Amino acid sequence: MSIFVTGGAGFIGSQFIRDWVVQNPDELVINFDSLTYAGNLENLAPVDKLPNYRMVKGDICDENAVLAAIPEDCAAVVNFAAESHVDRSILSAKEFVQTNVLGTQTLLDISRHKKVGRFLHISTDEVGGSMEPNQWFTEDMPLNPSSPYAASKTAAEHLVRAASHTFGMDTIITRTSNNYGPYQFPEKLLPLAISNAMQGLPIPVYGDGLQERDWIHVADNTRALGIVLRRGRAGQTYHIGGKNPLRNMDVLKILLKTVGQPESLLTHVTDRLGHDRRYAVDCSKTYRELGWEPEIGFAEGLAATVAWYRDNQAWVQRTRSGEYKDYYARMYGNV
Numbered sequence: 001m002s003i004f005v006t007g008g009a010g011f012i013g014s015q016f017i018r019d020w021v022v023q024n025p026d027e028l029v030i031n032f033d034s035l036t037y038a039g040n041l042e043n044l045a046p047v048d049k050l051p052n053y054r055m056v057k058g059d060i061c062d063e064n065a066v067l068a069a070i071p072e073d074c075a076a077v078v079n080f081a082a083e084s085h086v087d088r089s090i091l092s093a094k095e096f097v098q099t100n101v102l103g104t105q106t107l108l109d110i111s112r113h114k115k116v117g118r119f120l121h122i123s124t125d126e127v128g129g130s131m132e133p134n135q136w137f138t139e140d141m142p143l144n145p146s147s148p149y150a151a152s153k154t155a156a157e158h159l160v161r162a163a164s165h166t167f168g169m170d171t172i173i174t175r176t177s178n179n180y181g182p183y184q185f186p187e188k189l190l191p192l193a194i195s196n197a198m199q200g201l202p203i204p205v206y207g208d209g210l211q212e213r214d215w216i217h218v219a220d221n222t223r224a225l226g227i228v229l230r231r232g233r234a235g236q237t238y239h240i241g242g243k244n245p246l247r248n249m250d251v252l253k254i255l256l257k258t259v260g261q262p263e264s265l266l267t268h269v270t271d272r273l274g275h276d277r278r279y280a281v282d283c284s285k286t287y288r289e290l291g292w293e294p295e296i297g298f299a300e301g302l303a304a305t306v307a308w309y310r311d312n313q314a315w316v317q318r319t320r321s322g323e324y325k326d327y328y329a330r331m332y333g334n335v
């Protein structure tokens, strides 16, 4: 059996592959990734010599490249590939439409023709838009995205559901909240703040910093994804969250305490355009149907994450300097 993972060189996809190839030695994993700025093959270094792991460089929008790489006996496509950073989507949205919408449709078309067993699409709690105080986003609520990123992820979800409804494809959508953990590209809040805190540099807080996000350790998310892939019901959507909505200021105060730096590093800057106030996913359906619950508490997960960044300064340096881009040529030649 083989699974075709897209975007597996990114933050969450690489955690999924690192776990999956070790836990399922008889299953081949093909990591199909175009290696944008967010794709870092060093994230796969712990497993990239294993016989059941294969890397193929390619773009999910390129039909021929996907057709050439997808195996005949493909049990599942797991679609992580995306442009994923809200701030970048505000600067330029076209790449988001290209990869997140057209790329997803390309994968759906090929998966149907190749009779892929299951199409697992990784989406986000941001498709629900900003929640009111005390409001929780459930799977059946209408979608109401605010940012160009969230709008492109919403469009992709609609296409996945349309493929299921129209062609009877076995598709599942997961919507996860803000992930944190090792190997996250240092443009997102936590890795950026950890790096800055360790160097005693100011940490930019957008606006008043009272926006709420739900935080989940990436390993809790990928464990849930494995369960969804094996046991989820076709056609369903499952929410995966950390049961932990926190205000950004509170997150950063916990972080500074963990690192041992003063709160004076928190520096309010101009707010993000159209900044959503609150995301909070209700995951009771996932708990009920699949018996999964997050196991890593925020303080514990954050301390482990800080320790990882402290122990992996070389990774951080290479990521920030752009040196990580050499890894592909060193591993696979100059293609």
Ligand code: NAD
Pocket (backbone or CB within 6 Å): 006, 007, 008, 009, 010, 011, 012, 013, 032, 033, 034, 035, 036, 037, 038, 039, 040, 058, 059, 060, 061, 079, 080, 081, 082, 083, 084, 085, 099, 103, 122, 123, 124, 125, 153, 175, 176, 177, 178, 179, 180, 185
């Ligand atoms: P990431 O930005 O770290 O990684 C994205 C990966 O996709 C990179 O390896 C990149 O090279 C690859 N990619 C981009 N465009 C591609 C293309 N056209 N063809 C092939 N590969 C391409 O993202 P992440 O944080 O790992 O997120 C993975 C998925 O989870 C995304 O779909 C994202 O929308 C979703 N998600 C992320 C979070 C989060 O907190 N990080 C939360 C909810 C949902």
Ligand code: TYD
Pocket (backbone or CB within 6 Å): 086, 087, 178, 187, 188, 189, 190, 192, 204, 205, 206, 209, 211, 213, 248, 272
């Ligand atoms: P981010 O990590 O970009 O994730 P998302 O926008 O997908 O939730 O941002 C998390 C929260 O932190 C969000 O409310 C924006 C805020 N933020 C800052 O205050 N400062 C920063 O430098 C960044 C990157 C984000």
